[in-house]
Amino acid sequence: MTVPVASPADRRPSVRTSSVRARDARWRGALAVLEEMRREPGVTRARVAQRLGLTTGSATEITARLRELALLSEAPAAASGRGRPTTVLHPHPDGPVVIAVDIRQEDWRIAVAALDGRPRVAEEGTHASRDPGRVAEAIAAAVRRLHGRLHGRLPGRHGGRVRAVSVGVAATVRNGGVTQSAALGWDAVDLAGLLPDPRLPLFVGNDATLAGAAEARYGAAAGAGTALHVTIEVGVGGTLVLDGRPVAGATGAGGEFGHLPFGDPALRCPCGASGCWDLTVDGRAIARHLGEPPPSDPRTYAQAALARAAEDPAVRSAVGRAAAGFGRGLAGLVNAFDPEIVTLGGFAGPLRAAAASEFEAAVTGGLMRFHREAPPPVVPAALGGDGVLYGAAATALDHVLTEEGLSAWAAGRGRPHSESSRAKER
Structure with a gap:
């Protein structure tokens, strides 16, 4: 983005500070409206104004600016009794x-x-x-x-x-x-x-x-202050989410739950460690319990095993052992993190359902006594296989959706936001 050359007046601290504050104040209102549209697709302008404490005039002005910048579009809302007609907010078809x-x-x-x-x-x-x-x-x-x-x-x-x-x-x-x-x-x-x-x-x-961050924003854990997301695909993954933000650790590598030593220490994991939980819960574990070679695609193998479990006692037993191993580890995570809710993604939900008695017994046996009295709800992830894309x-x-991001978008349309706003005010 081209940076304009500052005039002598612009170099005076008081003028520059005032200018920056005015710009930021303009973007704050716009960002708040866009965040409401993001939080609830199809929300009405009247509802947004109510939530943000905006007057009808302010809400109208802000949405007009956002339409001009191709950031949102509006369509008439369905009539619902008395009151002024309002509009439904959508992303602009030519927007970012x-x-x-x-x-x-x-x-x-x-x-x-x-x-x-x-x-x-x-x-x-x-x-x-x-x-x-x-x-x-x-x-x-x-x-x-x-x-x-x-x-x-x-x-x-x-x-x-x-x-x-x-x-x-x-x-x-x-x-x-x-x-x-x-x-x-x-x-x-x-x-x-x-x-x-x-x-x-x-x-x-x-x-x-x-996926866990998406569940906390849009899915089954929305609104929870502390949420634990656990998923099984090839091994176990997940995250602890605090106030909508995943705990990533010092370098971003946090949440590698599958490499906790909850498994058999005699088993060597491809990650280089021994006894990883990964090897206890997915398709590789089911194949091992059945005396079969490790599958090339553990996810597909596990899904096929669940389909066979009802007719084949040996498969049912192998699935039950995997579910028990999953339940024990999950109890350990609940003890460690004390979440309000646990969401299950990937193969975790179907594994739990296929061997519910083994899973529940393992979870209950692994929980500390005070957790057993009021365990957190364990629910399927609402976003299913799309959780990663949402996240x-x-x-x-x-x-x-930051002041810098919207400023760059406005500049890219050939007319900075502040200039557009001043023109409307004149």
């Missing part, structure tokens, strides 16, 4: 978007999300190779195709609707990069090549952490 990517053990998906934060899957595929370079190049090509369709040209010096790319990956993520992935068989991998334009920001996060989109939109 982010690209969200979900890289799983066997496949990948790419979605686009507007300012309402709801990802819409645009392309998906399976890994043709386990080589990280080839996987990344296939995904990068799909991201470039999507970016090309969305990019467009906007008036002014800057163009492009895509404002960020955010990636959720089944891997340990430290300092914004992939350190290793037991699920994918990767060591450190650079995903910078997924950016279709090097000027865009790239966010990389652990898949389970992003990745939310991470990117947190960057877009």
Whole structure:
């Protein structure tokens, strides 16, 4: 973005401070309205004004500015008794978007999300190779195709609707990069090549952490101050979410629940440690209990085992042992973190349902006595398989929906927000 040369008056601290405060105050109202639209897609302007304590005139003025900047659009709301007619707020059809990517053990998906934060899957595929370079190049090509369709040209010096790319990956993520992935068989991998334009920001996060953050914002844990999310895909992942923010640890690698030593210490995990919980709960555990070789795709194998469990006692027993191992570990996490609610993602919910008695007995036996009296509810994740995409989109939109992000968007349309507002005021 071009930075204007300051005039002598602009260099005076009092003038500059006043200017910055005025600019920030303008964006604060706009950001508050956009956050309400993001929190509740399809919300009415009247409802937003009520929540934010805005007068009808202020709400009308702010939404008019946001329409002018292609940040939202309005449509008449359905009539509901007496009162002034109002409008429903939606993301503008030409407004900013982010690209969200979900890289799983066997496949990948790419979605686009507007300012309402709801990802819409645009392309998906399976890994043709386990080589990280080839996987990344296939995904990068799909991201470039999507970016090309969305990019467009906007008036002014800057163009492009895509404002960020955010990636959720089944891997340990430290300092914004992939350190290793037991699920994918990767060591450190650079995903910078997924950016279709090097000027865009790239966010990389652990898949389970992003899914847990999304559940706390939009899903089954919405409104909880302390929420625990646990998911099973290939091994166990998850996160502890405090007031809507996942606890990421010192370097971002927090939440690797599957590598807690809750399992058999004689078993060596692909991560390099022994006795990992991962090896006790997923398709590899079920196969081991049945005397079968480790499956190439533990997730698909586990799903098939659940389907066979009702007719095959041996499979039912193996599933029950995995469910008990999961329940014991989950009790340990509840004892450690004291969550208000626990959400289960991926294979965790079906595993619990398939062997409910073994799971419940293991959880109850593992809980401290005071927790047994009032255990936190354990519920299925509301976002299902889309949780990672929701979380990745939310991470990117947190960057877009800032004063700096909206200022850059306004400048890209050829007319800074402050100039637009002053013109309306004159």
